[in-house]
Amino acid sequence: MCSLGVFPAPVTAAQTLFERNNELLSALDPGEHSQVCDLPSPQFTRDTLKGHSRPESSSRSAFLDQRDTLWMRSAGAWRDAGLYGLLDEITNSADEVPRFLAVGSSCVLALLRWASSFHGSLFPHLTLSSDEMVAEFSQMLDWSDSALRSFAWHPHTDKFAVALLDDSIKIYKSNSSPTPTLKHRCQRSVCALQWKPLCGSALAAACQSCLLIWHVDPASLSTRPSSGCAQVLSHPGHSPITSIAWSPTGSLLVSASPVDTSMMVWDVAAESAVPLQRVGGGGVTHLSWSPDGSRLLAATPSALFRVWETRMWTCERWPCLKGSCQSACWSPDGGCLLLSMQGERVIYALTFSDLTGGPKAASVVADLSETTFPGPDGDLTVGGEVCSLSWDPRGERLAVLLKGDSQAVNHPSVIAVFKTRSSPVFELLPCGFVMGESGAEPRFMQFHPHFQHGALLTVCWSDGRISHVPFYFSSAGLLGGDSPLQAFASSTADPSSNKLYSEQTS
């Protein structure tokens, strides 16, 4: 088991640039240029992005109150707040309605409130407001405070999408082509983004009230695609959506909401959904589809997660001891699942194999409790809860985002990077810490899905910057290196030298 104590001490003074020869080099090291790859690294600050000023319901305070008839008020209350609002309205205007109606509605209201508070005591997350819930279950650390709301690499090309504080999504490409900005009326509080695999254009965005599927034509030069390019998928009771996952074949999209006990399996083109309901857990917060497409992890807000197999859509139930499952990632071959739990400072591993019929218990593979490193300007403490996990597509580097302690000095959030090895036994070896510029803490990270020379970690920082940290290594082909995609990706792109499919006629 690996712990943070064996890591090389972090360099706090400067930003980590890249890894070469098994060493993480920072900007302080001599002879290194600051720009190592030609990917765009934009920066967004909170000041330039104006969030939406106030929710629609609060615009009420700008107008004078006018007394309507009871019928009008009741209809308005029903429209605005449903049954609760209607009952509340009737109870409040007790002098205008018959006495039995007022008493009855107040009784029903009390009963409903009692039931919902009971329900809320079973599942405390249900008492949160919609925005708080998104912030709680988002993979982005400090979601509500951050200028960047979500980030996603395209699985096949050098482009990525960033969701921003002002509810817009920007798409950046490696060359200096225009960056389209996507805005839509329904695009509020974007919690997750994911590009559709095996497609050049489709981007799914999990919003507060619905699921948006953008079709951004890669050949188009338009910087503001119209909202007609977006498909709106919604299902009653299925909001806010905090996680989405495309199947690796691109045919299905699964969405999850913490308030809905069923997750939706969408056939996006047909705009139809199949709900898969399991009552235990009280909702689904995080989804992760294994790269080979055979399994899907669904975490719940309670101390329980499920692993679905995607052939017949049955699930295994995994109760946890302490907290809910915070983050998870799959190995590239889909055989190993790494998990982190809320309130625990370890990484668990589950190894799936078709021969043995699945694992019986999770094993602890890394200990991430606080460790103090002496530094030039005081001690630096790292370690803590795991906020997010990311495994590079070749299965050789694992990045772990560790939550810091905002109260304590010198205990920032950091990214620890492990080297992974699967044979003879699964093992994590220390690689180093990825540091940002001074004062910047990491918020989110994701590996580039097809970096040629090793792995490339993209990090969103608290100062609104997006930076890329390459890890140069030669692939040992330990995990998942034998899949055709990887094999092809590592081969050189010279068509004349590949004569596997030689000239032939049918």
Add this chain to the structure above:
Amino acid sequence: MIKMFSPKQNCWFIRKVVMWRAVASIAWSVLLLPVTTAVFVLLSRFRLFHPIQWISECIHLLTASSTIFSLVLLCGVVLITGLFNLEFYTLVPSIPCSRMALLGTVLHPRQCVHSLVYCSMGMLMMWCASVTIGGRYSTLGIPCRQSESGEVVACLNEYHLFLLLAGAFMGYSHSFLGVVQNMYYVSFQPIQQYKYPRFKGCLSMVVKCSVIQSLYSARNFAALYFFFGYVPKTWISSTLHLQIDSSVQPLDSLTGLLDFSLLYHLSISGSFLYFTWYLTVLLFRIYVTEAYSFPVQSTFTEDAEQCLPKVLPWTNSLVMKFLALQDLALLSQHSLSRRLEVFSLSQPGGHPHNWNAISGECLSLLSELTQRLVAHQDAVASNGRVKSQSASSDTRSASSSSSVVSGTEDITESPRLSVPLRTPGSVFRSSVGGVHSALTAPFTPDLDSPFSSPAIRRLVGQQEPRSPWFGTVQSPHVMRRGPKLWSASTESQSNSSPPASPATVPSPPAADQKPSFLAQWLQNRREQLPEASSQALFADSQAHIWALQGLSHLVAASFSEDQFGVVQTTLPSILSCLVVLLEAVDRHFKLPHASSKPGRTICSMGDSTYKTLRFALRAALKTAIYKITTSFGEHLNAVNISTEHRKRLQQFLEFKE
């Protein structure tokens, strides 16, 4: 109804699989009937303030002989419903392209029989319900005291009559909505689930739908009864010599109808009625769409008929073809061992028979769709509607409808289609052998009907009637759907009903048309559903989607799994077929109305999946090409395809699509 038991049924799949699935679904519906009846009893006798009395009364009622008798009757109803499901279900929805076509469907004799049976079943169920509810609803005649003479005579119990008529009304509206909402269209889910979880997941939807439908029907029926209630009332009372009690409030008045208890019982019984029917439909759908695993190859020659390469080109049984394609899509994604069987060579000889048969069938399906789309684009006028007259001479119409009818009709293949087709025209048609015996049987009884296709008339050597009405009603769409509407059979029966492939546009010569007021009115009627022609083109596209998925995943898997290189030889034809289809689909979506999305449907049991099949097909096609290009990458440059196709594939390699 009787025909499905006929010995002509020679497809093993219908006999061994579909029949058993239908039987199992009906058995489950019957088994669930006591449960729903118990719930109905509990709800109908509900008393808020006397819970103990309520429960004991219900338990007493459930064991009473009248309830047992009702249950037996209800079992009969469920049985008939199940048989109707088996008889009427369809995998390719019939999409009426105009209001006239819809009207034709509703007024079809087969549909009339259906409505009549459902009316009587509704009445029967309502009779059971009213007996179960008891009290003032239980009998049609009640003793009453005449006001002037004071003697006791038999009077008409209007409450009972009201419920019976409501049952008939609900039966008819179920039958009517079944046509309008394509209730008998069975769609396949995008994911596979076991039957029980699927049933559990759908149950709440069925309850919701039946309650909503029952409330709608109750409202409509109450309105209808308010205006026309006196007609059946006087008729029944005069035929059965029942007096009308003038002392009670008549129900066809406002105060009579505003009876909360009556409306409650009406909607509860209506929900019970709809729920029973919907549950049967749901169970049937779940059972029929369950995946069936066909063996890829068999060591025994007697099982060779049942293997996937043999089953796929089989065109007589649509349900078998669909399930075979679904199985192909599943095996290509999930089963390594079965994929290896597909790529294997035949033992003596070393021929890739399995792969050739499977890929050939998929390719012919896809090129048939391409052909259909190209023909539609040729036929479409600039306003996005099918040119009714000019389309009559269209090549496609001749080739698709007439070629099946007789070999003597000239089949003009579209010259641009250089793709070699093993089965020109629609693969869903019946095979050419034995066409006459197969086709004439179901069509003969309907020849006098005005909606049947002239092709069929030519087939049996009848002179086409030249009535002006006949001439005008012959909208291309009506006629295209004609054979399907009129056939007294479903696709499940082997060689009986060829679902006319969409976009087949035979229409009578323009000289027959006598423009008149009626004709113009009808012209207006039939041009009202512009999107429908696009929907109808892709009505059977679920098969194409599976073919695309199966083909692309097999080709992608062949990169590492195909030991003998059997896929390599067909790769050029697969790629060019996909690219040609993509071009045709792209052009189709440029047509007006083709890319307009259908509105959200309200809660109903009818399946509207077919409305978005064209979008699903387009997405599946692009994904299929991407699947192949990403797995082969630059190796595709070595594949021998034409330059334009290579250019298009290069777009996919660069993820520019």
